[in-house]
Amino acid sequence: MDTPVESPINFTNISKARWWQSGLFASQTGYVLLALVALFVVMNFASPYFLTEGNMQNVAKNFSFIAIATLGVTLVIITGGIDLSVGSMMCLSAMITSMVMTELSTPGMPVASLFVHPAADGKTVIANVPGLILLISVLAGLGVALIVGLINGFCIAVLGLSPFVTTLGMLSIVRGLGYVVSNGRGSFPGGPDADYFYALTSGSVFGVPASFIYLLVLAVAMAVVLHHTSFGRHVFALGGNEKAAALTGIAVARLKIEVYVICALAAGLQGIIISGWLGSAPANMATSYELNVIAAAVIGGANLAGGVGGPLGAIVGCVLLEVIRNGLVLAQVNSYWQQALVGVIIILAVLVDRIRSRMA
Amino acid sequence: MVTPQPTGQPVLALKAIGKEFGAIRALHGVDLQIFPGEVVGLMGDNGAGKSTLVKIIAGNFPPSHGEIRFDGNAIRFTRPIDARAVGIEVVYQDLALADNLTASANVFLGRELKRRFGPFAFLDHKAMAARALELFGELRSETRPHDLVKQMSGGQRQAVAIARTRLSNARLVVMDEPTAAISVRQVEQVLSLIHRLKEQGVAVMLISHRMPDVFAVCDRIVVMRRGEKRADKAIGDTSPEEITSLITGAKEAA
Numbered sequence: 001m002d003t004p005v006e007s008p009i010n011f012t013n014i015s016k017a018r019w020w021q022s023g024l025f026a027s028q029t030g031y032v033l034l035a036l037v038a039l040f041v042v043m044n045f046a047s048p049y050f051l052t053e054g055n056m057q058n059v060a061k062n063f064s065f066i067a068i069a070t071l072g073v074t075l076v077i078i079t080g081g082i083d084l085s086v087g088s089m090m091c092l093s094a095m096i097t098s099m100v101m102t103e104l105s106t107p108g109m110p111v112a113s114l115f116v117h118p119a120a121d122g123k124t125v126i127a128n129v130p131g132l133i134l135l136i137s138v139l140a141g142l143g144v145a146l147i148v149g150l151i152n153g154f155c156i157a158v159l160g161l162s163p164f165v166t167t168l169g170m171l172s173i174v175r176g177l178g179y180v181v182s183n184g185r186g187s188f189p190g191g192p193d194a195d196y197f198y199a200l201t202s203g204s205v206f207g208v209p210a211s212f213i214y215l216l217v218l219a220v221a222m223a224v225v226l227h228h229t230s231f232g233r234h235v236f237a238l239g240g241n242e243k244a245a246a247l248t249g250i251a252v253a254r255l256k257i258e259v260y261v262i263c264a265l266a267a268g269l270q271g272i273i274i275s276g277w278l279g280s281a282p283a284n285m286a287t288s289y290e291l292n293v294i295a296a297a298v299i300g301g302a303n304l305a306g307g308v309g310g311p312l313g314a315i316v317g318c319v320l321l322e323v324i325r326n327g328l329v330l331a332q333v334n335s336y337w338q339q340a341l342v343g344v345i346i347i348l349a350v351l352v353d354r355i356r357s358r359m360a
Numbered sequence: 361m362v363t364p365q366p367t368g369q370p371v372l373a374l375k376a377i378g379k380e381f382g383a384i385r386a387l388h389g390v391d392l393q394i395f396p397g398e399v400v401g402l403m404g405d406n407g408a409g410k411s412t413l414v415k416i417i418a419g420n421f422p423p424s425h426g427e428i429r430f431d432g433n434a435i436r437f438t439r440p441i442d443a444r445a446v447g448i449e450v451v452y453q454d455l456a457l458a459d460n461l462t463a464s465a466n467v468f469l470g471r472e473l474k475r476r477f478g479p480f481a482f483l484d485h486k487a488m489a490a491r492a493l494e495l496f497g498e499l500r501s502e503t504r505p506h507d508l509v510k511q512m513s514g515g516q517r518q519a520v521a522i523a524r525t526r527l528s529n530a531r532l533v534v535m536d537e538p539t540a541a542i543s544v545r546q547v548e549q550v551l552s553l554i555h556r557l558k559e560q561g562v563a564v565m566l567i568s569h570r571m572p573d574v575f576a577v578c579d580r581i582v583v584m585r586r587g588e589k590r591a592d593k594a595i596g597d598t599s600p601e602e603i604t605s606l607i608t609g610a611k612e613a614a
Contacts, residue, residue, distance in 0.1 A: 228482045230472045233461070237469055240458030247456045248470035248524075249441035307460035 072266025080306025090271030105191020145268025153257030201276020239306030
């Protein structure tokens, strides 16, 4: 009954999938990208202002304001989880960053003497080491995000709470903390390093907004990590079949904690960048942004059931949302329609994916 | 079929293994030895304690009583990877595959081949695909390493799950119902694979409901009933009829 080992196997009765049936072309990300290209063409004919440099810069800037957080949420969604606390996280990180910056830049405050000294005129202050205050305040903002991510991950991975409930609670906790530390007033980046802060967050390089550059770098890094490292492979395996992942020896709890930490850090960084653009971190900043972020991730092809998604999809989803918003403004449509339209697009994108996978 | 007389040290020796889940006694006083190159069939009706025994061997949970010896050394597993580390590979009944990944990704899940670039380690896709193709070839399975598991037939999935056990130099391979959901031709392939494992001195534990398969490849049959071992007989000394009556309880023990 033994079949000889030498005879090579052949694939005569198993055809290879055609190029349009596999990879990007067969994914939700693929045809949402197609829809986006079509939308660009239509908008170009509908409004002469749409493809102007100024408008494109605006679009690029506006969508990068939620896209970094969307990368983080997409990662969580790939593992089959969800993070609803990103909007609050953006606010708290931004707030802590500008508060620490102001604190360290005010002579008389504890430890501030290490960082600044009053100038000869007695009114302005000068940094002892330029940029150090900025670095420490940004690290403080991200440090808070790290702690929130660790708590989210611990509750979900170790205590076994549902991601939805845990992060819904965290949404409220983090927003509440934001009001507590600021007394509801919000805070402003100040001191000698504030100019660096604005340059790094809302500045631009050769006409390209800085936030867009950060987004590109992070998206490329995420693509490489997801597809070419064992961490990324395990993230997909966790979303595909958590039990199988555990049985093959993947440290599931640790992986989950790492994913929620990365997501919180992405949201924190996003918040810090937004506050640079706004010039302040108000206590109600980024309220309900988590819904835009999750909507963008889902439109871009991240599957809430887990196992599917990627950075390209996250970006495509964000661009689509922004182009629609921008287009409606240019077309002078009542801007209240935007929200309704976004809802329609979420359902449409998922519906088309459903029809496609039924036909396949 | 020639039954080699087991000699030397057993690769796995269970002594008076018992397991309770609360008030339920799932296993009681099970003694079992498996020698290198031996194929042992584990049979029993649903609820006989087969799965519990397999899970103890696979390291899913420790036994309540008794001792497990692997290669003569007493061991205690707390996680499945502990069992894998000493050389026990398990093909689970539900196969434990991630549908959204490719065949080769599933074969190498948890032990990916990597190439180092400075401080970073990247997946070596090429080497993994080549090795996976080689393994599928050995299993006579027409499976492409780059195909997604969700697009595969039952037999191909089975091949992916079995290919996984061939990555390391396993000493004992436990297969839970490997022939339950696959075609006639693929059953033959799985059975010939078991023969090949045996030739290489690997011990195999086959859990199956299919009497013909068990009699085709096993050297010895162990029958479980109500959490206890009721029979442990060389294949030449028994018959399908006797095994059936042992499983159903028509015959108490042999």
